[in-house]
């Protein structure tokens with residue numbers, strides 16, 4: 001990874017993830033907007049020819065299926081949305097493949113489900129596949145596997161998917177392309193709202209009003225974009241948010257859209273997975289001293305500071321660390337099964353060795369497998 005601290009460095013960023021939303025790719029008639037698609041392909045192709053890598057996360061499968069299936073609007077029921085995605089995804093990737101082929105560039109399609117990021121083996125599998133595509137000089141095109149996912153198993157939206165994929169491939173920056181030219185201090189349709197050019201930290205978001213409602217074909221609105229921004233910037237990946245028409249200047253590092261500076265440190269992909277992607281299997285409840293030790297940032301979690309366990313998990317599973325009042329402090333990979341921990345509660349390492357034997361005198365969660373969860377707060381309308 002090549003950390004980027006300022007916008008201007010984007011033009012030479014070695015590896016970026018670009019996400020484009022449905023609203024930028026489909027017209028009101030429910031057919032693909034080929035001009036918009038080709039325009040974006042030219043920008044990515046130019047980077048590619050300069051030896052820079054780009055992974056494209058594209059929405060638009062469901063929207064692209066609306067026209068061909070003669071549907072009146074974006075389907076809301078699961079089965080029709082799956083069918084629309086099945087029809088639309090093929091058309092979408094075919095159009096990308098054609099446009100990139102005109103520039104002699106090969107594309108590779110990867111359709112992910114949330115399971116591919118929550119399970120560590122599948123996460124590593126997706127990572128390996130994407131790395132090989134990059135090595136082979138292929139432009140990876142990623143979308144959610146909408147034809148088979150149901151609401152319970154979704155990433156939620158492609159903004160979140162893009163942030164997780166940016167972590168998965170260790171991207172230097174994330175570019176979110178949508179139908180507004182940046183983040184506004186209120187819904188942009190409201191008179192008097194202004195574009196915010198730079199967000200340097202969470203305090204710059206105070207008082208900003210975002211809506212969770214998207215355009216007619218998009219999902220999630222600005223709220224999901226800010227959640228995606230928080231995942232990316234919190235792990236050291238800067239984000240530019242702007243309209244698709246601005247893709248070229250945005251990727252060239254010009255002052256368009258909204259620039260979100262990295263707020264957190266770049267972390268190993270394993271720690272990012274624990275923090276954002278892994279699905280927790282249970283909870284470990286800590287006493288006040290253990291909460292302070294864990295929040296201090298250096299301590300492993302020892303059995304002496306545990307007061308309870310919830311859920312069924314086995315050693316190696318992701319769990320939440322919560323205080324006695326129930327607030328989530330951190331996430332980590334447990335070193336013991338849920339059924340083993342009750343006998344260990346409150347005991348020092350020495351007492352554990354004496355009562356349960358060697359093998360029980362180690363930390364329940366090692367510091368390297370523990371990631372703090374940061375609080376967030378936004379006004380949502």
Ligand SMILES: Nc1ncnc2c1ncn2[C@@H]1O[C@H](COP(=O)(O)OP(=O)(O)O)[C@@H](O)[C@H]1O
Nearest residue numbers: 021022023178184186211214215218219221222
């Ligand atoms: N504070 C805000 N700043 C900018 N856009 C906002 C804000 N609040 C809500 N929005 C809406 O979010 C929409 C973009 O979300 P969405 O339609 O889901 O896009 P996409 O399809 O690109 O993912 C914009 O069209 C805009 O109307």
Ligand SMILES: N[C@@H](CCC(=O)OP(=O)(O)O)C(=O)O
Nearest residue numbers: 022059060061062157158219
């Ligand atoms: N995966 C879905 C898009 C989901 C989504 O988040 O859409 P958008 O808000 O337009 O980025 C599709 O291809 O239709």
